Amino acid sequence: xxxxxxxxxxxxxxxxxxxxxxxxxxxxxxxxxxxxxxxxxxxxxxxxxxxxxxxxxxxxxxxxxxxxxxxxxxxxxxxxxxxxxxxxxxxxxxxxxxxxxxxxxxxxxxxxxxxxxxxxxxxxxxxxxxxxxxxxxxxxxxxxxxxxxxxxxxxxxxxxxxxxxxxxxxxxxxxxxxxxxxxxxxxxxxxxxxxxxxxxxxxxxxxxxxxxxxxxxxxxxxxxxxxxxxxxxxxxxxxxxxxxxxxxxxxxxxxxxxxxxxxxxxxxxxxxxxxxxxxxxxxxxxxxxxxxxxxxxxx
Numbered sequence: 264x265x266x267x268x269x270x271x272x273x274x275x276x277x278x279x280x281x282x283x284x285x286x287x288x289x290x291x292x293x294x295x296x297x298x299x300x301x302x303x304x305x306x307x308x309x310x311x312x313x314x315x316x317x318x319x320x321x322x323x324x325x326x327x328x329x330x331x332x333x334x335x336x337x338x339x340x341x342x343x344x345x346x347x348x349x350x351x352x353x354x355x356x357x358x359x360x361x362x363x364x365x366x367x368x369x370x371x372x373x374x375x376x377x378x379x380x381x382x383x384x385x386x387x388x389x390x391x392x393x394x395x396x397x398x399x400x401x402x403x404x405x406x407x408x409x410x411x412x413x414x415x416x417x418x419x420x421x422x423x424x425x426x427x428x429x430x431x432x433x434x435x436x437x438x439x440x441x442x443x444x445x446x447x448x449x450x451x452x453x454x455x456x457x458x459x460x461x462x463x464x465x466x467x468x469x470x471x472x473x474x475x476x477x478x479x480x481x482x483x484x485x486x487x488x489x490x491x492x493x494x495x496x497x498x499x500x501x502x503x504x505x506x507x508x509x510x511x512x513x514x515x516x517x518x519x520x521x522x523x524x525x526x527x528x529x530x531x532x533x534x535x536x537x538x539x540x541x542x543x544x545x546x547x548x549x550x551x552x553x554x555x556x557x558x559x560x561x562x
Contacts, residue, residue, distance in 0.1 A: 266317040268550070273300055274312045281316035292316045408488075412440035412447055420446050420487060423476045424469065433457055435491075444484075446477055450491040458491045463498060466491055467526065499532050506536040506558075510543045513560045520558040524549065530556050 267284040271277030278294055285292070293316070300312035415421065421439040428435055435452030450458050459466050466489060474487040490496075513520045522533070533556045534545050544559050 264317055264320055266315060268297065268313065268315045270311040270313050271300075272311060274314060277312045277314040278316060281314060285316065285318060287316075287318060292318055408447060409442055409445055411442045412445070413442065415439045415441055418446070420448055420473050420477050423473055424448065424450075424489075427469065427472075428454075428458070431457070441485075444486065446473075446485055446487045448473070448487070448489040450489065455492045455494075459494050463494060466494065498529075502529060502532045503536040506533045507540070509558055510537055510540050513558045514542045517560055517562075519560075522556045522558075524553045524555045526552070527554075530554065533558075 265285060267281040269277045269280040269284065271280055274296055278289070282289065282292065295315040295317070296312070297315055298310065298313035301310040418439045418441065420441075421437055424437050428437070433452070433454035435450050435454050435458060438449045438451075440447050440449075457465070458469065460468075470487060470489040473489060474485075477485050477487050509520045509522070525533070530547055534547075537543055537545050537558065542561055544561060546557050546559070547554050548557055549555055
């Protein structure tokens with residue numbers, strides 16, 4: 264049974280995101296509310312709504328009972344498998360190269376082999392990729408910085424971040440520029456490393472919280488982008504180089520290369536970098552926040 268769990272400012276928004284992910288209508292699903300939304304206090308401590316949307320499967324016709332399998336028949340039908348897996352770290356990321364094969368030749372069976380129909384799997388993959396592209400549009404931050412940004416001496420984002428860094432005891436300067444639908448924050452100073460955090464985790468958290476503050480009681484969504492010491496551009500270049508190296512490795516070895524879980528923005532960088540790369544394809548698998556990129560050699 265296909266399902267999708269999504270977060271949103273309200274239950275309806277979370278349900279709509281899940282429906283877009285599954286490409287279904289409300290009549291085709293059941294909705295379970297996992298967490299109720301909460302506004303919090305001045306945007307701080309607020310909680311998003313979380314829902315689980317499951318596809319309603321049509322009733323299946325009853326099939327005649329199959330004869331019970333004995334231990335011997337199960338052993339004959341299931342060949343022993345081994346997983347050839349290599350794990351190493353590259354540019355601070357955990358890389359897994361794996362290929363599954365059959366160690367023992369399966370016993371011949373008198374039953375005719377059924378051809379597997381892989382078209383549904385391909386369709387499901389295309390649906391996931393289409394839904395992921397929708398998410399990517401929400402996290403594009405580099406290469407499209409608007410030219411009409413105006414520096415702001417007073418802004419809710421600047422006030423909030425200055426209060427946060429003051430409580431953290433950090434020595435940084437904050438510059439805010441904005442237009443009608445975007446806010447860009449540049450942070451510099453000796454404590455910028457603390458603002459960035461491990462692989463940008465603190466930076467992403469501050470960006471999320473600042474977005475809640477800026478969009479509080481707003482009818483139109485304003486995108487907030489926070490950068491420190493030009494970290495995001497440097498990170499993007501590092502991920503692009505890593506993507507090309509791992510693509511070459513996938514082609515040489517003929518094996519899938521599995522990266523560690525990344526946020527939607529970093530996955531987008533990998534997908535975009537290898538979009539025109541011949542000999543490989545990329546896809547994402549898993550559920551947030553453990554969704555990761557798989558680089559596959561084209562056979």
